[in-house]
Amino acid sequence: MNRANLITAIKRKKSFLCVGLDPDILKLPSHLSKDAEGVKEFCLKIIAQTIDSCVSYKFNLAFFEALGWQGMKVFEEIVSVIPKTHLIIADAKRGDIGNTSELYARAFFEKMNCDALTVSPYMGSDSVNPFLNHKDKWAIVLGLTSNEGAKDFELEKIGEQYLYEKVLKTCSECGSEESMMFVIGATQTPYFTRIRQIIPHHFLLIPGVGAQGGSLGDVCNGLMNDDIGILVNSSREIIYASKNLDFDIKAGEKARELATEMSLYL
């Protein structure tokens, strides 16, 4: 999916919601089997009820890998039924030396048919570049994350700037706004203005609203740009809205509620 189509989808739906699929078998509703098949049913039912309220799905690969190859098999099966109207993000935080990153790009963009992949920038621009040469595909580079540990390195000062600022600058010089987004945690409010000074036009993938304490209002006021420019992810609030038979219905209700909130900012 390209940038223009993403913006059109957001405007048409009046939603920039990304539904995060982090299916922990320990948290599945009790009537579902605690294995890859249970995870598949869980995800497919949640997708069916949320698809009209969101523009994107983000798969947290850890939860699929934890089930071994059977988990990866159902991941591919689930991806294959999501229509091309939705941006499919593999949240896998890959990144390695050039030839290995190229293989990861092939894996997620070609073999597994995802539109976007989250990428860790630690090893430098040559670990990010191989993700940028795939038409209508996206590298979503970790910028400033929402976790406590962001202080350890991302918020260390390199001369006058923070490491995360250096990452935004260096990486944004490698890829255009058509092939690169950045992950910015919703909890990092004090840095929003600076982030939009450095990368005014890039789309941002924003986790951390809800369970982790970030506010939708702060995110919209601080990070939205003329092309909207944000995808706000919600995982646990939606997918675990109920642990009962009606888990999918409740997930759909929660997604609609979030989309309605979002529409007020558009």
Add this chain to the structure above:
Amino acid sequence: MNRANLITAIKRKKSFLCVGLDPDILKLPSHLSKDAEGVKEFCLKIIAQTIDSCVSYKFNLAFFEALGWQGMKVFEEIVSVIPKTHLIIADAKRGDIGNTSELYARAFFEKMNCDALTVSPYMGSDSVNPFLNHKDKWAIVLGLTSNEGAKDFELEKIGEQYLYEKVLKTCSECGSEESMMFVIGATQTPYFTRIRQIIPHHFLLIPGVGAQGGSLGDVCNGLMNDDIGILVNSSREIIYASKNLDFDIKAGEKARELATEMSLYL
């Protein structure tokens, strides 16, 4: 595998060789099928011929993921036949917020039965910690890598120290020498002394000897410690030593040659 057993294995074999399995289907010998089954046969035959010369196998997960779930299935099958005498490293460079890192740890240490996993530290110590509470399992944290892009961030100065130094310090305070190693590229010779000042006792996983230009002599002289303390990885030189029917025999010869070279430093 714990630290004492690893040291014993190295001393007994007089080898600290780690054989890197990066099986690119485009580079397989022509008589093998260009799919997951071909990759499985390729790896199993190389393992059979190299097992007496090395103490560890490092699987580059990108090459397995590039084949989709079928690749992950053969990865698990290959791991299951390697005896417990060898340290099995999943080179997957994972790292995420706490609960997700915990899932990655479960995936690789429990479900897939690996001994060690490479970890990217960008998101901070809380993304590394969940890998440290698994008995006889190892997090191998990216320190200073061998690629050109290491200059972009790892070798940026935070005050008086480089980012990679800060990473070594912060992460080594989280885990003991029994649960943590670091990746140090063989090409980073000028930094070897400083690295051993910061982490004198940790084991290091060292890629970059051979194809990438690092020297075994420099690595041994600069990074070996009283407990040996290094695992030197060789991938392409071994696994692609021949593209013919005798690929496994040639891989075995190359591994023996490297092990013999290593024995001179022990």
